[in-house]
Amino acid sequence: MRRLKAHGRPDEQGAILILVVLLTVTLVAMAALVVDVGALLDERRQLQNGADAGALAVAHSCGLGACNPTLAQGLADANSRDNASLATVTFPSANRVKVTTSTRNGVGTVLPYAFGQVLTGQKGRTLLATATAGWGPPASASALPLVISECELAQLEIGKHSVITFAKTSGPCVAKDTSGAFGWLTAACPTTFSTGATVVGNPGSSGPNPCLVINTNVLLPVFDTVTGTGSNTRYRIVGFAALRVTGWRFGGSNTSSPNPCGNTTCIAGTFINQVLNDPTGAGAGVGAGTGYGVSRIFLVS
Numbered sequence: 001m002r003r004l005k006a007h008g009r010p011d012e013q014g015a016i017l018i019l020v021v022l023l024t025v026t027l028v029a030m031a032a033l034v035v036d037v038g039a040l041l042d043e044r045r046q047l048q049n050g051a052d053a054g055a056l057a058v059a060h061s062c063g064l065g066a067c068n069p070t071l072a073q074g075l076a077d078a079n080s081r082d083n084a085s086l087a088t089v090t091f092p093s094a095n096r097v098k099v100t101t102s103t104r105n106g107v108g109t110v111l112p113y114a115f116g117q118v119l120t121g122q123k124g125r126t127l128l129a130t131a132t133a134g135w136g137p138p139a140s141a142s143a144l145p146l147v148i149s150e151c152e153l154a155q156l157e158i159g160k161h162s163v164i165t166f167a168k169t170s171g172p173c174v175a176k177d178t179s180g181a182f183g184w185l186t187a188a189c190p191t192t193f194s195t196g197a198t199v200v201g202n203p204g205s206s207g208p209n210p211c212l213v214i215n216t217n218v219l220l221p222v223f224d225t226v227t228g229t230g231s232n233t234r235y236r237i238v239g240f241a242a243l244r245v246t247g248w249r250f251g252g253s254n255t256s257s258p259n260p261c262g263n264t265t266c267i268a269g270t271f272i273n274q275v276l277n278d279p280t281g282a283g284a285g286v287g288a289g290t291g292y293g294v295s296r297i298f299l300v301s
Helices: 002-007 013-063 071-078 116-120 150-154
Strands: 085-093 096-103 128-136 140-143 161-165 191-194 198-200 217-227 234-249 266-272 274-277 294-299
Touching: 013 071, 013 085, 013 096, 013 128, 013 294, 071 085, 071 096, 140 217, 150 217, 150 234, 191 234, 234 294
Parallel strands: 274 294
Antiparallel strands: 085 096, 096 128, 128 294, 140 191, 161 266, 198 234, 217 234, 234 266
């Protein structure tokens, strides 16, 4: 009673000590939670980066004609700070590849907790990330305004140097070349073309100049049907082919040095496989049909 009267309140030292202990335990638990959750989120981000990169790399190889699933593991490791991840590659459907990445360390696939084992009773967690990429023929592309028939393309071989002549008078593809059109289109250089579209020929044109550069890659629109003659020439675009240019002759100043074909209108080079990135990032830039050696790749998810 004397103590109560002297201070006007009961002794609170014991209550404060209990409060301090409780707050200390809570703060330590929260700090442990922050450390472990932060580690989990960081690990998941690394795994997702590895899955995305691996899926796109495998899709890129498939777009070039030879799928290489082993690319995923190296990119999964490269995107992990400890250079250790596990990558699994599957092909869920045509023109799709799925890469699943997971944690991996010296003792297994569990990412150990720094403090969480005391609270959860578990040593850690195995984290997963997935990414699916696709590839297919482009629905549109920026290309040289110079068309080539799919009939002509079928006579050629990817990786083999060729000389393509225009305004033919004989051969299996003569019906696919309109005399006087020479393959050039009424369009700028380059122009974005879409598959399924009909484009206008430019009769007698030697083509825009300068437009071609030796030892560079260009895309050529591929057509399947042609109608009309002269200024009424119309081509229907069905795809794109990639050509590494080595020379050309279209008359006047639009002739390379050296000239690969004398007095004949031609373009020379090697058709190659080529992969384009999808500008939409969702596969909307990919069309149906044949790629003629040209593909777009994109992330599905």
